[in-house]
Amino acid sequence: MQLTAAAVTSPAEHAARRPAGAARAAAADAGVMSALIGDMKEMVNLNHYKIRWRWLKFMYIYTTVIAGGIGLAQLLAPSQMQSTLGMPAQDPLVFGLGASVFLALGLVAILGIRAPLKYCSILLVELSYKLLWLCGVVVPLALRGEFPNSSIVQVAIFCTFVVGDLIAIPFRYLFSRDIGAA
Numbered sequence: 001m002q003l004t005a006a007a008v009t010s011p012a013e014h015a016a017r018r019p020a021g022a023a024r025a026a027a028a029d030a031g032v033m034s035a036l037i038g039d040m041k042e043m044v045n046l047n048h049y050k051i052r053w054r055w056l057k058f059m060y061i062y063t064t065v066i067a068g069g070i071g072l073a074q075l076l077a078p079s080q081m082q083s084t085l086g087m088p089a090q091d092p093l094v095f096g097l098g099a100s101v102f103l104a105l106g107l108v109a110i111l112g113i114r115a116p117l118k119y120c121s122i123l124l125v126e127l128s129y130k131l132l133w134l135c136g137v138v139v140p141l142a143l144r145g146e147f148p149n150s151s152i153v154q155v156a157i158f159c160t161f162v163v164g165d166l167i168a169i170p171f172r173y174l175f176s177r178d179i180g181a182a
Helices: 011-017 020-047 053-076 078-084 092-114 120-143 149-168
Strands: none
Touching: 053 078, 053 092, 053 120, 053 149, 078 092, 092 120, 120 149
C-alpha cells in the first residue's frame, strides 16, 4: 500500500477531527505521560546516589517516636522525667528549651516520612548536634572522670541516632553539585 499526501494527516488535523472531549482526554493523557517520564528520569537520577529509602523512613519514624516522645514528656512532666531518668535538677528554662527542640524535631520528622529527601536536613541537624555534644561534652567529661552515670542511657540513645543517621543520610546526594537537576 502506498501512502499519498492526502492519506497522511498532521497531528493538528487529527486532533481537530476528534470530538472536544476526546481532545481534552488526549491532552490529559499527554500531561500524565509527561509527568511519568519526568518521575522516571528523577528515579534514574536518584538511583545513581544509592539512596537507602527504608533507612531514611525508619530514622524519621525513630525520631518522631523517641525524640518527639521524650520532648513531649519533658514538657508535660519535667520533674517526673528528671527523677525517672535520674537526672539532677536543672534550670527549667534550659530543660524546657531542650524539650521543645526534641519535640519540634519529632514533629517535623513526621513530614520526612512522606518526603524523605526533602527533609534530610532534619537528620543532618540531628547528626550534627549529637556528634558535637558527644565529642564536645561527653568525651571531655569522661576523660576527666566526671561523667555522670545518670547520662549513660541518654548517650546510648544518642549513639543509636548517630549510627542510624550515618547509614540513612544520602550524603552523596546532599552534597552533589547537580542537586537541583535531580
